[in-house]
Amino acid sequence: xxxxxxxxxxxxxxxxxxxxxxxxxxxxxxxxxxxxxxxxxxxxxxxxxxxxxxxxxxxxxxxxxxxxxxxxxxxxxxxxxxxxxxxxxxxxxxxxxxxxxxxxxxxxxxxxxxxxxxxxxxxxxxxxxxxxxxxxxxxxxxxxxxxxxxxxxxxxxxxxxxxxxxxxxxxxxxxxxxxxxxxxxxxxxxxxxxxxxxxxxxxxxxxxxxxxxxxxxxx
Numbered sequence: 001x002x003x004x005x006x007x008x009x010x011x012x013x014x015x016x017x018x019x020x021x022x023x024x025x026x027x028x029x030x031x032x033x034x035x036x037x038x039x040x041x042x043x044x045x046x047x048x049x050x051x052x053x054x055x056x057x058x059x060x061x062x063x064x065x066x067x068x069x070x071x072x073x074x075x076x077x078x079x080x081x082x083x084x085x086x087x088x089x090x091x092x093x094x095x096x097x098x099x100x101x102x103x104x105x106x107x108x109x110x111x112x113x114x115x116x117x118x119x120x121x122x123x124x125x126x127x128x129x130x131x132x133x134x135x136x137x138x139x140x141x142x143x144x145x146x147x148x149x150x151x152x153x154x155x156x157x158x159x160x161x162x163x164x165x166x167x168x169x170x171x172x173x174x175x176x177x178x179x180x181x182x183x184x185x186x187x188x189x190x191x192x193x194x195x196x197x198x199x200x201x202x203x204x205x206x207x208x209x210x211x212x213x214x215x216x217x218x219x
Contacts, residue, residue, distance in 0.1 A: 001071045002072075007074055008075050009076070013117075014117045014121040017116070023170070061096065062084075068128035073124065073131075073167050079106070084096075085100060085103055090135070091134070101137075103139070111147055118142050119153045124167070127155075127163060140152075
């Protein structure tokens with residue numbers, strides 16, 4: 001079990017799965033820069049996060065910006081949307097009659113990705129909800145703003161194990177205060193931290209050699 005002061009940001013799991021260096025720059029070194037993608041993403045999530053608001057859609061209760069945490073995983077964060085569907089044998093909710101089954105929905109600005117980062121983040125949210133509510137959540141959904149459609153995600157044992165493995169690695173790196181070395185990919189060009197990470201510079205070897213070469217070119 002992790003202490004509350006050692007909790008990491010749940011949203012960081014997506015960053016870590018995409019690029020360990022990006023995650024470390026943000027969460028270990030506390031560096032951040034905005035670009036068009038991050039601003040659009042923030043606005044998209046802000047529309048989804050009307051915190052404290054309860055919305056009824058027939059037998060479905062919709063909660064937005066729901067805080068979640070897990071002592072066993074050592075993370076805390078918020079769910080964009082959790083739909084509670086009225087079922088037999090579900091969980092009890094304060095101020096509501098009957099029993100309910102939670103169904104997390106994460107909102108993403110763009111289109112579905114091939115890397116699986118979004119599914120990992122959603123699964124981690126579900127695992128937090130399971131620990132908090134003492135229930136089992138078999139699936140959830142990712143809503144993409146570009147396609148305006150939901151993609152259902154099954155929380156398989158393999159996906160759950162991957163979440164645990166990555167979070168354990170995140171805690172190890174965070175405790176060390178370590179920033180992994182750069183591994184340039186095609187995703188570097190769209191990264192908001194490109195100017196801080198300097199993937200091309202860091203991939204050329206020693207910084208001194210790079211600066212010496214740059215000075216010689218200017219002479």
